[in-house]
Amino acid sequence: MIKILFVEDTPHDAELASRELKRSGILHEYQRVDTEQNLRAAMEQFGPDLVLSDFSMPHFDGLSALKVVKQVQPDIPFIFVSGRIGEEMAIESLKLGASDYVIKTNLSRLASAVARVLEHVEQRDARRRVERELRELNHMFSTFMENMPGAAFIRDEQGRFVYANHALDTALGLQRGEAIGKRLDELFPRQIADRLQAGDQRVLDAGKALQIVELVACVHGETHWLSTKFPLVEGEKSVRIGGMAIDITERMKVEEELLLRNRAIEACVNPIVIVDVQMPDMPLIYVNGAFESITGYSREEAIGRNCRFLQGGDTEQPELEKLRAAIREQRPASVLLRNYHKDGTMFLNELYIAPVSEGQGGAVNHFVGVLYDVTQIKRYQEDLEHQANYDTLTGLANRNLLNERVQQALIHAQRYEQMLTIVFIDLDNFKLVNDSLGHGAGDELIATVGTRLQNCVRAGDTVARIGGDEFVLLLINQNMQSGVSHVMQRVQHEMIKPVMIRGQDIVVTCSMGIASYPTDGSDAESLLANADAAMYRAKSSGRNNFQFYEKEMNARTGQRLALEHDLWGALENDEFHLLYQPQIELASGRIIGVEALIRWGHPRRGLISPLDFIPMAEHNGLIIPIGNWVLQTACRQMCELLASGLPPLRVAVNLSARQLGEKDFISVIRRTLDATGIDPNCLELELTESMVMHNVEDIIGVLKALNAMKIQLSLDDFGTGFSSLAYLKRFPIDRLKIDQSFIFNCDSDPDDAVISQTIIALAHNLKIKVIAEGVERPEHLAFLKQNGCDEAQGYFIGQPLAFDELRSMLLAGQEA
Numbered sequence: 001m002i003k004i005l006f007v008e009d010t011p012h013d014a015e016l017a018s019r020e021l022k023r024s025g026i027l028h029e030y031q032r033v034d035t036e037q038n039l040r041a042a043m044e045q046f047g048p049d050l051v052l053s054d055f056s057m058p059h060f061d062g063l064s065a066l067k068v069v070k071q072v073q074p075d076i077p078f079i080f081v082s083g084r085i086g087e088e089m090a091i092e093s094l095k096l097g098a099s100d101y102v103i104k105t106n107l108s109r110l111a112s113a114v115a116r117v118l119e120h121v122e123q124r125d126a127r128r129r130v131e132r133e134l135r136e137l138n139h140m141f142s143t144f145m146e147n148m149p150g151a152a153f154i155r156d157e158q159g160r161f162v163y164a165n166h167a168l169d170t171a172l173g174l175q176r177g178e179a180i181g182k183r184l185d186e187l188f189p190r191q192i193a194d195r196l197q198a199g200d201q202r203v204l205d206a207g208k209a210l211q212i213v214e215l216v217a218c219v220h221g222e223t224h225w226l227s228t229k230f231p232l233v234e235g236e237k238s239v240r241i242g243g244m245a246i247d248i249t250e251r252m253k254v255e256e257e258l259l260l261r262n263r264a265i266e267a268c269v270n271p272i273v274i275v276d277v278q279m280p281d282m283p284l285i286y287v288n289g290a291f292e293s294i295t296g297y298s299r300e301e302a303i304g305r306n307c308r309f310l311q312g313g314d315t316e317q318p319e320l321e322k323l324r325a326a327i328r329e330q331r332p333a334s335v336l337l338r339n340y341h342k343d344g345t346m347f348l349n350e351l352y353i354a355p356v357s358e359g360q361g362g363a364v365n366h367f368v369g370v371l372y373d374v375t376q377i378k379r380y381q382e383d384l385e386h387q388a389n390y391d392t393l394t395g396l397a398n399r400n401l402l403n404e405r406v407q408q409a410l411i412h413a414q415r416y417e418q419m420l421t422i423v424f425i426d427l428d429n430f431k432l433v434n435d436s437l438g439h440g441a442g443d444e445l446i447a448t449v450g451t452r453l454q455n456c457v458r459a460g461d462t463v464a465r466i467g468g469d470e471f472v473l474l475l476i477n478q479n480m481q482s483g484v485s486h487v488m489q490r491v492q493h494e495m496i497k498p499v500m501i502r503g504q505d506i507v508v509t510c511s512m513g514i515a516s517y518p519t520d521g522s523d524a525e526s527l528l529a530n531a532d533a534a535m536y537r538a539k540s541s542g543r544n545n546f547q548f549y550e551k552e553m554n555a556r557t558g559q560r561l562a563l564e565h566d567l568w569g570a571l572e573n574d575e576f577h578l579l580y581q582p583q584i585e586l587a588s589g590r591i592i593g594v595e596a597l598i599r600w601g602h603p604r605r606g607l608i609s610p611l612d613f614i615p616m617a618e619h620n621g622l623i624i625p626i627g628n629w630v631l632q633t634a635c636r637q638m639c640e641l642l643a644s645g646l647p648p649l650r651v652a653v654n655l656s657a658r659q660l661g662e663k664d665f666i667s668v669i670r671r672t673l674d675a676t677g678i679d680p681n682c683l684e685l686e687l688t689e690s691m692v693m694h695n696v697e698d699i700i701g702v703l704k705a706l707n708a709m710k711i712q713l714s715l716d717d718f719g720t721g722f723s724s725l726a727y728l729k730r731f732p733i734d735r736l737k738i739d740q741s742f743i744f745n746c747d748s749d750p751d752d753a754v755i756s757q758t759i760i761a762l763a764h765n766l767k768i769k770v771i772a773e774g775v776e777r778p779e780h781l782a783f784l785k786q787n788g789c790d791e792a793q794g795y796f797i798g799q800p801l802a803f804d805e806l807r808s809m810l811l812a813g814q815e816a
């Protein structure tokens, strides 16, 4: 229903017009006014859709009404319904905005005029509505484009900007709107412009939207942009490209960093795992490559499972509770776990875990774990600990552990008033085995002794090896001396059993010294020192026995140490001299040589036997300068004999194993020969069996060199060591010296007689001469002569003489 306002002074005419319209189906309501004032009021309050106005009225007129209506509401259609008004007036009214003119006498035209006018109004309103909507849409589009964070643009085929939003201008450092109309090559360096243009072309060719990552030169330098470009269709051909682009430089940097971190984690040599602690049963969500290679489990096998599968069935591990607590309390921790490879083998895993939270102070949702396979390191540590406390050869406690055990045992013994005993054990003649059969054989013997000692003590006692052939027993709570003696006898009994080494039965004995707490010392150091002193006493009183510590033994130890101290100055102080013991040819009784024997004339202690200082000198290395002195003195004095007019005399000089082992030994001998001028044939070097049977090939080389120099060689103490006859054959030996222990009873003990006879026969078979030492009685001499021995020496033949005595004796013999 429309609203019609009649500007009409005659109500009847208004009613007639209304009826006519109703008749034509135009539903309406109407009001009528006939003054300007009422017209304005009705325009305001009634709000008509159409005004039908008479032209001339008593108090108003149609043209004025038209002006008022157009002024108040210009869009309202206005139709004159009047008598004839003349052509001029009609044109004027149409100019002023009237829509139509209907003559009252022809009211039948009114309905069509109203319908046409209303239709025009409707079309106009529709157009205006569309325009308004377009305006609104345009406004929304530009608000959207101007406020979006990325750059938006439209370019034509030549790369000219048709549209560029605020963000694009800002990014390129342009004034607002400056890009419009400019080509890419006017805004970017050529290379970049070409690349952007090529991207545009790809979109045009594809005829669809594409996402392209492009490098763009912005005011902040070159940046990476992710552009979404699409063809804008105009008619059938795409001639424009729309695009939106966002700066992804930061994102790419972050992505690159993430990629780098990811690669670093993957490249890490340690297994790294990530666990989701918010999911049920906390499954693994990531494992790196090292995890796969070290555990043997692939990612597929590991991911989704709780880490506990690495423990296999070994789930009762003390450190596991520590691990659980750390996860519960969301804190870092490190634990040592026994884990298992896929093949079931165990590895020790030093696991470090740390919580990963969502941002700072956020909830912990993951744990990262780094695994270290420390199996080798732990084994190495255990080995080191073992080496620090145990002897590698025997597996027995070493000095370190022994000290610790003695300290502990002392604390216990003090608290419970118990006794404890230290037994110091030194093998007798071990050096002989070592030197004659080699270190390998010596090691075998030591290992056997270790096992035997272990079998002699009770559980709780300690057997330690503290040096080459030195052992210590720590006996706990042996309350009676008789009990200790019993253990000592057991040791002796075990020791004496032969040991089969390298095909030879070797019998080893030992000397033992015993010191007990509290009687012989109250601390570890004094107990060990006193047991050592007691062992020395056992050794010097015949070996293969044991001695309980007595107070005066310390004095002897002190003396021994003082003697060693003095030995260092003896050579410099010219305290040594040589004695010469004559050696005779048994067939003729002629003196054919002498043996040089060293003596130490100690300024306070008097004459000291080589038995008391040679072992000491061998131990501390002084034997080298002392041995050289003996060589030079003996050779020089033999030349002095020659100078006295005596015939050349052979001198036998004793060598020690250390001298023979010296690298420059041969040159020392050569220098001595050169310096003294002695005939090499007059120099005999005495070696012992034990010296030559060790390192045989090297020794043969040295002996051959000496032999080539025409020096004579004799094998001393023959029969006491472990000679191999096969080697003996290869040694360039001139003489075998039967040890005096066999000569001593050769006339009364059939065994010694047979040994001596055998040695003589053996030597002769090998075309070697034999000399017997220790000839003390005429029976000895008779026996040797009878059995074809070549030469002899001994107190019965001649005591060792000072050089002057020897010279006098020889000169006297020459005169006789």
Ligand SMILES: Nc1nc2c(ncn2[C@@H]2O[C@H](COP(=O)(O)O[C@H]3[C@@H](O)[C@H](n4cnc5c(=O)[nH]c(N)nc54)O[C@@H]3COP(=O)(O)O)[C@@H](O)[C@H]2O)c(=O)[nH]1
Pocket: 581, 595, 596, 597, 598, 609, 610, 611, 614, 630, 654, 655, 656, 716, 717, 740, 773, 774, 775, 776, 793, 794, 795, 796, 800
């Ligand atoms: N490396 C060196 N060793 C040396 C040197 N001088 C001696 N020695 C060795 O010391 C050991 C003891 O020697 P010594 O006390 O001199 O005894 C020798 C003789 O005095 C002794 N002997 C001689 N005749 C008899 C005898 O009839 N009965 C008896 N009971 N003893 C006697 O024997 C020793 C000689 O032994 P040997 O050398 O085996 O021929 C001794 O081992 C010496 O070798 C030295 O300068 N360097």
